[in-house]
Amino acid sequence: MNLKKPPARTLDLKRTEVKLTASVNSNDKVKTALFKFTCCAGCQFALLYFFHQLPETLELLDFVYFKMAMRKELEEPYELAFVEGGVSTPEHIEQLKAIRSQAKVLVAFGACAAHGGIPSIKNWQTERAVEENVYPDPLLVSSIKVSPIDEFVKVDYHLRGCPIDEVEFMELIRSVAADKSPYIRGHPVCVECKLRNNICILLMREGVQEGMCLGPVTRAGCRAVCTSNMRACFGCRGPMSNSNIPEMVRTFMGKGFSAKDIEMRFTEYAGLSAEFSEGARAYYGRKTPYYHRKAA
């Protein structure tokens, strides 16, 4: 084929890029790469907002790869790798292992990388049903069940949440820059909610959908942003360090929520975690959650 070469672009796209270099000598900074797998890229987007508010992050990090903000292709070496999104194709596994072999510190970035997140809802159906729903010819794609990234590689730190929390992110990068482990607590959302003098949604709004708050079993770090705005906790940060799932299921049952409601609430973000999948099955003592039955 003899195609005509397109005319050179006159628009200077470089000017529209976010400036990711700060005045500090780049040798002192941590070379960082941010990779994206199966997710909505919302955590990357949230990160751009943090940059906007906190230029000090750029005094610590030197991004070598960050697709949403820079045109640069991946440059090795890098020390810190943020991996966003869950694994859902066979190629992802190879890429993830290549990242692990290169990075000194690997961070699961957001709910999808940490627990599978929203894409993991498809795991409760057959893969065939999912592919048929989305693609006209399912034989052309070979997807697998979504997994959190620590299913395949060792993850040093988890930044949970949908999206990630600013304060927790700052704590992590300061700690990585100082070569110490970050202060990420395992306490429940209830602690941070009560410290903010909020009324208890679980106790006050009985019987309505909004009262279905997963706060007592969900790991905090979000500064109770949902419950402070009178929304029930969705459990996006996954289970806390010592969660009591049977009691949570009993509480929801006592409030009259159906088995379907309870399963959907537990499988919404972190259904792949051992604790929340237990909650999803607990109502009937079933082995397979609700979605699977529907697809079969």
Add this chain to the structure above:
Amino acid sequence: MKSKSALRLENLDILIEAVLQKHLTYGPLAKDGEYAWQKIDPKSNPYMGCAVTMLPAKHILQPVWQDIYSFKFGNGFQIKEPELAEKIALFGISPCDVNSILALDRVFGGRLIDPYYWKRRENTLIVAANCTEVAGESFCTSWDTGPELYSNYDLLITELSDGYLLEVGSPKGEDVVAVLNLPKATQDHLNEKAVRLNAARAATKKKLPVAPDDLHRFLKERFNHPAWVPNSDACFSCGNCTIACPTCYCFDIRDEVMPSRSIGVRRSEWDSCQLLEFAEVGFHANFRRLRIDRFKHRTIHKLSWMKQQYGLTGCVGCGRCVRWCPSWPERRGRITSLADPVEIVTDLMEPSERYEGIERPGGVIA
């Protein structure tokens, strides 16, 4: 300490204005259908009944997040402490909460003195309000921490059928009311106060089934009682009971260093013994890894050990743990709050054989 003088007060507004002149004043104001300690201004209407607020008033004396000091490297090591000279007033604090502050005074002013707490405490004016009605969860009469306050106040308000009775308990309180030129209260008013408070006492149906002096022996004998198992199985370990407790005092301290690593802040934050990480030490060793240990620790510490340690009871019967515990299991045919000390003690009074072969609802999750 006997009240020095009793005065008549027509309405609260003039007293609020007098207190506001020199003090940053907090009071129980309505928030989301509940009461919460908030800053008040002349227009606000603090609740003078039995205000079981969401967080107790201790968060004003010992803030949830507190910058202990900021530090700076370079040119030596410099420390800057916050100035806590501001005068605070707790307007409408209920008798149980005043008693809880006395317990905190022993904790922060005992063998080791917390200067940050004491700076605030010394600058605090306590305008207490006797409870002429009692909230359903409260059992203050069991400890005699309410509904009447006998001492340790600067000013004490009691709601009467027409207006208020204002008692002055200290020179600090005297200074506030001196400018108001209030009329003296008559014996009738004092009689009405006694009648109203006796009615409130009679209305408090909830009662601890064991006498306070006997609790230490009672709980010691029942340390391995099987009733602890179903109780702790229903516990979320969420820490709500301890955060809402007016006598809980645990906090965590950590340093926050800025990226430049030359400046930083030392910060304290409330902690809770119900959390797994609370008793964790090096190499992930944990003194209270099991939920049952943490549950037992909280209950016995409140009801007995705190009295052994500090001489004042760790429970004032305010009912906040009852109110804010998210777990409401069925006990003896009734849906009750798990954290309720009265229910736990009642469970422990049952013979151990009653619990043999009982099906554990969720099994023990360590």
